[in-house]
Amino acid sequence: MIHYAIVGCGHIANKHVEAIRAAEGAVLTAVCDRDPSRMEPFLAKGIQSFTDMGRMLASTSVDVVNICTPSGLHAPLAIQAANAGKHVVVEKPIALTLEDADAIIQACEGNGVQLAVVHPNRFRPVMKELRRRVDAGAFGRFSHANATVRWNRNQEYYDQAPWRGTRKMDGGVLMNQAIHNLDLLLWLMGDVEEVFSYHETRLRDIEAEDVSVSVLRFTSGALGVIEAAVTLYPRNLEETLSLFGESGTAVVGGSTANWIRAWAFGDQTEREREETIYRIDHDPYGQPGHHAIIQDMTDAVRENRVPAVTGKDGRKALELVLACQRSAEWGRPVSLDALR
Missing domain, CATH: 3.40.50.720 (NAD(P)-binding Rossmann-like Domain)
Structure with missing residues (x-):
């Protein structure tokens, strides 16, 4: 054991x-x-x-x-x-x-x-299917991608614990709420080269930002947009990840990104598309993400191998968040190479 x-x-x-x-x-x-x-x-x-x-x-x-x-x-x-x-x-x-x-x-x-x-969202059935499509080259060249987190964290949420909403312990909407979506974005699209961001503390009485918007360029040349907010009224609206390429389109959304909203690939028939959507709709959650993380770690220790989500993976997501935050603070684009 x-x-x-x-x-x-x-x-x-x-x-x-x-x-x-x-x-x-x-x-x-x-x-x-x-x-x-x-x-x-x-x-x-x-x-x-x-x-x-x-x-x-x-x-x-x-x-x-x-x-x-x-x-x-x-x-x-x-x-x-x-x-x-x-x-x-x-x-x-x-x-x-x-x-x-x-x-x-x-x-x-x-x-x-x-x-x-x-970063347990990688284990969602739809995300595993999306990764298979990326690995198969089904998108062709990517043109752009969007990562959107439109959630509600009201003042009561922040008042429940003194560390919430602080820069030193919480880190803000990108760091605390949107970072899972950013991990998925990097996992599927590859590394980011440069970002330009705005962020504000608009509606919550907290130290860190409650809304953030960024544009980015991937090292592949593809472009991207990140929108993250905890200011939605009156409850969570959506978490969406959208990928667009020369031969594929995929939009995964819902209040959490578990469901297919658009799915079209040049190498799939209409029947294959419908079968994929049906399969995801009937098991959108699959194995809970934390369960997958712990089972994988247990197996990794036994097998003396690297876990599925490594420290370097976690660092990449952190690096992107910090680049967005620095761009917003400095009022100019930030190259991720400058952080490395």
């Missing part, structure tokens, strides 16, 4: 608990949080609980540590786990600075442990 520990017992930790319980060959051994009250449900189930991560690492037979704390705390905790010889699963974003992301990656590589970043 691969033994897991969770550090940070807030809301997102529940998904990790469910995923560990569902994974074949995995078991939750310990939890850690500075607030003892958050660990009471685990104590009742006989799971070891700690308020100090160092003590947990020293006194348990943990193989993998899942970092589920606010984003600004990811780096020191992930590095501490790696230095103790533990494999690491870190929630998105991998960190809030490239320096911290690089330090996590280097600590894991230096200690010979695996590192996975939680």
Whole structure:
């Protein structure tokens, strides 16, 4: 069995608990949080609980540590786990600075442990199908792509925890809400060369931006648009990813990007198109993304292989967010090479 520990017992930790319980060959051994009250449900189930991560690492037979704390705390905790010889699963974003992301990656590589970043949307049935279409060359040359997140996070959401909406711990709408969609954009379209962005804090009483719009050029020459907002009234409207090429069009959307809204390829018959849409419509969620991440990490540890979503993948998404934020702050285009 691969033994897991969770550090940070807030809301997102529940998904990790469910995923560990569902994974074949995995078991939750310990939890850690500075607030003892958050660990009471685990104590009742006989799971070891700690308020100090160092003590947990020293006194348990943990193989993998899942970092589920606010984003600004990811780096020191992930590095501490790696230095103790533990494999690491870190929630998105991998960190809030490239320096911290690089330090996590280097600590894991230096200690010979695996590192996975939680970008679970890659495992959605429609995204796996979309990746197969990209790998088959079905789009031909890409012309452009759009990534859109139009969600609602009201003031009550931000007031629930003091770290939410801050630059130091949250990072803003691109970093906290839209980064999964940006990971998908990069996974499917390849690297970005340059961005030009605007962002504002329009409607929420927070430090970070609540709306952001960017245009970008991929290294392939294709263009792109990113729109992200948590200001939608009165609830989440959509998460959409659209890819356009010389021989293919795909639009995936809904309140979360799980459903096909447009699907046309020169190498597919109408019947094949309808069969794809039917298959996705009847199983839009598939295996929950966190379950897929934990099962993959469990298998990666057993097989001594790299996880499906690596630290470098997490760094790429972070790099794009930071480029957009710097462009908005500086009022000019930003080359991603300048960040590397």
